[in-house]
Amino acid sequence: MTDQTVPCTPALNRRDLLRAGSALVVTFASGLAQAQQRNTPQLKAGKTLKTDEVDGFIALAPDGSATLYCGKVDLGTGLRIAIPQMAAEELGLPLEAITLIEGDTALTPDQGPTAGSSGIMRGGVQIRQAAATAREALIGMAAQHWGKPRNDLTVADGHVVDGDTQERLAFSVLLNGKPFALKLDEKAPLKKPADYEIVGKPLPRPDIAAKVTGQHPYMHDVTIDGMLHARVIRPQAVGASITGIDESSVKTLSDVKIVRINNFLAVVSRNEWTVIRAAKALKVSWSNPASLVGHDKVKSWMVAAGNDAAQSAGKEVLTQKGDSAKALAESKQVLSASYYWPLQSHASMGPSCGIADVRPDGVTIWSASQATHRLRGICARILERPLEQVRVIYRDGAGCYGTNGHDDVCADAALISKAIGQPVRVQWSREDELGWDPKGPPQLLAMRGAVNGEGRLAAWETEMWLPKATASLPNIPMLGPQDAGINQPQGLSTGLISQNAHPPYAHPHLAVRVNWLKDSPLRPSNIRAPGKIANSFAVESFVDELAASAQRDSLEFRLEGLSDPRGLAVCKKVAELMRWQARPSPAKSGSLGRGFSYVHYKFNETYVAIGMEVEIKRRAGAIVVKRIVCAHDCGLIINPDATRQQVEGNILQTLSRTLFEETQFDTSKVTSVDWQSYPLLTFPDVPELEIALLDQPHLPPLGAGEAACAAVPAALANAVYDACGARLRNVPFTPDRVKLALARGHA
Amino acid sequence: MAVYQCSINGRIRPIEADDPDQPLLYALRNDLSLTGAKFGCGLGQCGTCCVLADGEVVRSCQLSVSQAVGKTITTLEGLGTIENPHPVQAAFVTEQAAQCGYCANGMVINAVALLGRNPKPNLDDVKQALANNLCRCGTHDRILRAVMRASGQVMP
Ligand code: FES
Ligand code: FES
Numbered sequence: 001m002t003d004q005t006v007p008c009t010p011a012l013n014r015r016d017l018l019r020a021g022s023a024l025v026v027t028f029a030s031g032l033a034q035a036q037q038r039n040t041p042q043l044k045a046g047k048t049l050k051t052d053e054v055d056g057f058i059a060l061a062p063d064g065s066a067t068l069y070c071g072k073v074d075l076g077t078g079l080r081i082a083i084p085q086m087a088a089e090e091l092g093l094p095l096e097a098i099t100l101i102e103g104d105t106a107l108t109p110d111q112g113p114t115a116g117s118s119g120i121m122r123g124g125v126q127i128r129q130a131a132a133t134a135r136e137a138l139i140g141m142a143a144q145h146w147g148k149p150r151n152d153l154t155v156a157d158g159h160v161v162d163g164d165t166q167e168r169l170a171f172s173v174l175l176n177g178k179p180f181a182l183k184l185d186e187k188a189p190l191k192k193p194a195d196y197e198i199v200g201k202p203l204p205r206p207d208i209a210a211k212v213t214g215q216h217p218y219m220h221d222v223t224i225d226g227m228l229h230a231r232v233i234r235p236q237a238v239g240a241s242i243t244g245i246d247e248s249s250v251k252t253l254s255d256v257k258i259v260r261i262n263n264f265l266a267v268v269s270r271n272e273w274t275v276i277r278a279a280k281a282l283k284v285s286w287s288n289p290a291s292l293v294g295h296d297k298v299k300s301w302m303v304a305a306g307n308d309a310a311q312s313a314g315k316e317v318l319t320q321k322g323d324s325a326k327a328l329a330e331s332k333q334v335l336s337a338s339y340y341w342p343l344q345s346h347a348s349m350g351p352s353c354g355i356a357d358v359r360p361d362g363v364t365i366w367s368a369s370q371a372t373h374r375l376r377g378i379c380a381r382i383l384e385r386p387l388e389q390v391r392v393i394y395r396d397g398a399g400c401y402g403t404n405g406h407d408d409v410c411a412d413a414a415l416i417s418k419a420i421g422q423p424v425r426v427q428w429s430r431e432d433e434l435g436w437d438p439k440g441p442p443q444l445l446a447m448r449g450a451v452n453g454e455g456r457l458a459a460w461e462t463e464m465w466l467p468k469a470t471a472s473l474p475n476i477p478m479l480g481p482q483d484a485g486i487n488q489p490q491g492l493s494t495g496l497i498s499q500n501a502h503p504p505y506a507h508p509h510l511a512v513r514v515n516w517l518k519d520s521p522l523r524p525s526n527i528r529a530p531g532k533i534a535n536s537f538a539v540e541s542f543v544d545e546l547a548a549s550a551q552r553d554s555l556e557f558r559l560e561g562l563s564d565p566r567g568l569a570v571c572k573k574v575a576e577l578m579r580w581q582a583r584p585s586p587a588k589s590g591s592l593g594r595g596f597s598y599v600h601y602k603f604n605e606t607y608v609a610i611g612m613e614v615e616i617k618r619r620a621g622a623i624v625v626k627r628i629v630c631a632h633d634c635g636l637i638i639n640p641d642a643t644r645q646q647v648e649g650n651i652l653q654t655l656s657r658t659l660f661e662e663t664q665f666d667t668s669k670v671t672s673v674d675w676q677s678y679p680l681l682t683f684p685d686v687p688e689l690e691i692a693l694l695d696q697p698h699l700p701p702l703g704a705g706e707a708a709c710a711a712v713p714a715a716l717a718n719a720v721y722d723a724c725g726a727r728l729r730n731v732p733f734t735p736d737r738v739k740l741a742l743a744r745g746h747a
Numbered sequence: 748m749a750v751y752q753c754s755i756n757g758r759i760r761p762i763e764a765d766d767p768d769q770p771l772l773y774a775l776r777n778d779l780s781l782t783g784a785k786f787g788c789g790l791g792q793c794g795t796c797c798v799l800a801d802g803e804v805v806r807s808c809q810l811s812v813s814q815a816v817g818k819t820i821t822t823l824e825g826l827g828t829i830e831n832p833h834p835v836q837a838a839f840v841t842e843q844a845a846q847c848g849y850c851a852n853g854m855v856i857n858a859v860a861l862l863g864r865n866p867k868p869n870l871d872d873v874k875q876a877l878a879n880n881l882c883r884c885g886t887h888d889r890i891l892r893a894v895m896r897a898s899g900q901v902m903p
Contacts (some may be wrong), residue, residue: 077846213828215824218785220782274765348883430787651885680883681887682881686887
């Protein structure tokens with residue numbers, strides 16, 4: 001299927017869409033349709049992209065249909081149903097009338113990357129406010145038309161309705177083909193939760209039927225007229241240079257072009273299988289810089305780098321309360337433990353894929369990036385084009401869970417398309433994806449703590465070693481341009497990785513310090529719930545260690561220090577669902593155990609409590625997770641089923657990361673480059689799940705895309721300890737580590 | 748350039764390839780516009796590329812076009828459509844058993860094959876049948892529910 005067809009849906013007949021083409025267009029009436037055009041100069045004359053203009057987000061058509069322009073994209077997370085629900089509710093429109101356009105930089109306002117669980121919390125809320133502004137304006141127009149006070153008027157079904165006479169005026173009649181030309185009003189009143197008809201309903205997502213019948217147009221399925229296939233041949237070692245290319249090694253393959261820009265090397269062909277064979281056959285020799293530390297030495301490297309003036313990026317006190325040093329010195333028993341979270345890959349099921357069409361008059365990029373607007377800037381910079389000449393069109397990829405290779409692959413495609421003057425599709429291999437996607441950075445935490453005579457938390461210290469994100473770095477350095485010798489801003493991007501680094505329970509004496517590091521062992525980026533997973537793993541495990549040392553029930557120990565009612569509610573819900581009996585850990589059984597963990601995400605977002613039941617197979621060192629219970633409060637729930645699915649995904653993906661995942665590398669390159677060396681959770685590992693969503697219809701919606709992740713690892717570690725007295729402080733919890741911990745108490 | 752006559756979704760489709768070892772996956776996706784089967788690893792490790800060959804699950808990244816000749820191939824598109832889905836596809840929709848959905852092809856294809864040989868599998872049977880199909884999004888629980896639903900059973 002060539003990505004050129006314009007299925008005729010009402011929304012697509014609208015003039016601005018025809019002029020500009022569209023990105024991923026989902027109409028609720030007709031499933032999924034799509035269309036787009038190349039970037040052309042006319043695009044500049046398109047609709048406003050301003051985030052403070054109602055017209056930036058909403059267009060109402062004469063036929064009564066509405067188009068939402070959303071800068072955030074649905075990464076498989078359900079925004080595609082939830083955001084239209086929010087807008088339809090405020091605007092008084094049936095859901096079927098709404099078409100959503102996501103991420104297209106020529107049509108949507110830049111609402112920032114779809115990251116940090118911000119899709120609904122910020123992106124959706126902004127569009128909801130635009131919808132409320134629009135509704136107020138429409139009511140105002142009708143009030144003027146009828147000469148009636150606006151208080152008598154309401155909206156329903158795309159009409160303003162007079163409550164007295166039941167007279168109706170269609171939105172399209174009121175607007176008469178004109179745009180709103182209106183600033184977004186932050187104070188436009190929102191509908192009362194009691195009146196919600198669409199928000200809060202578990203409506204099905206519009207993309208699933210197409211996804212399970214092979215009709216959904218993924219990024220990987222897009223084709224463009226005249227498109228060539230390319231494969232990039234990545235260096236043999238990180239930072240290696242080409243020392244020789246034997247072009248004759250691909251002579252037997254017809255129709256193969258070699259593109260080389262310094263150390264950036266690619267092969268191009270009209271045929272995908274030919275180019276795959278060429279990439280394999282091409283003989284290239286590389287230097288071997290051996291510049292990496294190796295995955296098994298990261299921990300010691302971090303500590304050393306923290307003390308090395310050349311590698312340290314400074315020490316910082318993040319939180320201080322009371323005098324923890326004095327309190328610890330005066331305590332009878334001080335516990336200390338350190339926890340480590342390894343480098344991990346985003347490990348998307350579909351290796352990254354992108355298409356670039358670089359022409360003299362404009363550049364079009366097709367991408368599954370979580371940040372199309374950011375990618376637009378990246379492409380403009382590396383191609384040395386003004387921003388207005390670059391358009392990025394979003395297409396769904398495989399779930400990315402942060403900045404995976406989606407941006408890199410588009411930079412690859414842009415370089416090659418520019419070099420050969422034709423549209424180019426680059427598909428990464430499995431080895432490329434696991435080897436070269438930017439990695440979640442490693443985290444090391446050392447805790448010290450003490451319990452007082454009454455068995456309560458008395459003092460706490462956290463010391464962290466973390467790669468430091470570079471301030472105002474526009475994007476991580478792209479692989480292809482780096483090898484091509486193109487100047488780009490250098491630095492690290494990690495996401496906010498220092499949050500949730502101390503327990504949210506009352507404690508008189510507290511200190512959180514961080515040793516910032518200038519570098520990370522492999523190029524880092526944000527990976528789902530950045531930093532908060534590792535920090536909560538360490539904090540909630542160490543809370544358990546302190547409770548156990550005082551012979552206290554770990555849940556009671558937490559609850560007596562917790563005053564936030566929403567936090568208490570999720571904890572108590574899990575306790576109820578697990579029929580939690582108060583007793584100290586470990587249990588008597590020797591193989592069956594339960595664990596608990598609580599996280600208030602970033603200390604100001606979603607509340608999550610998780611309980612787990614496990615069985616330990618001592619001989620095999622195996623952990624069998626039998627049941628996971630989660631209580632989740634993310635404020636107002638827009639779509640309970642989509643939210644539940646996010647929570648399920650958070651839990652199972654993090655279970656995978658905790659049990660199995662570590663990016664392995666030697667001194668020159670990543671060695672865990674397939675699904676055998678980088679294993680994921682599989683179906684036989686899947687436990688029973690029970691999820692309780694605590695709705696807060698009167699509070700703002702918060703994120704559900706990552707918070708639950710953060711509570712998973714400690715609940716598991718605590719359950720393992722409860723089952724067998726072995727404390728796991730290093731991820732992943734491999735059978736070797738379990739056996740070691742069984743033998744010596746910890747690993 | 749040789750031509751391989753392959754039976755795909757009930758029709759004989761000629762596939763041109765200059766290499767008899769070219770995996771069927773690329774022919775399906777690039778030549779026949781059947782993009783339901785996905786490229787996930789090319790190594791036979793993930794299952795995103797699955798198709799049915801004579802009713803058995805085959806990874807189309809590991810089956811060459813020359814080997815495909817003489818087999819009856821069914822792809823995800825051959826099972827059903829949005830308007831008229833196969834019962835397994837319908838169950839996936841009812842359970843909303845996809846996040847990104849990149850793995851969905853392999854899950855549906857394997858489920859269809861499983862129910863073909865075992866119409867009333869228990870939960871462990873389903874887990875075993877899908878054991879070599881990976882999902883990054885953590886959609887496993889819903890996929891299990893969907894397969895149980897398609898077999899006319901509820902998940903325990
Ligand atoms: S693509 Fe065929 S098994 Fe992964
Ligand atoms: S739903 Fe995304 S990989 Fe399974």
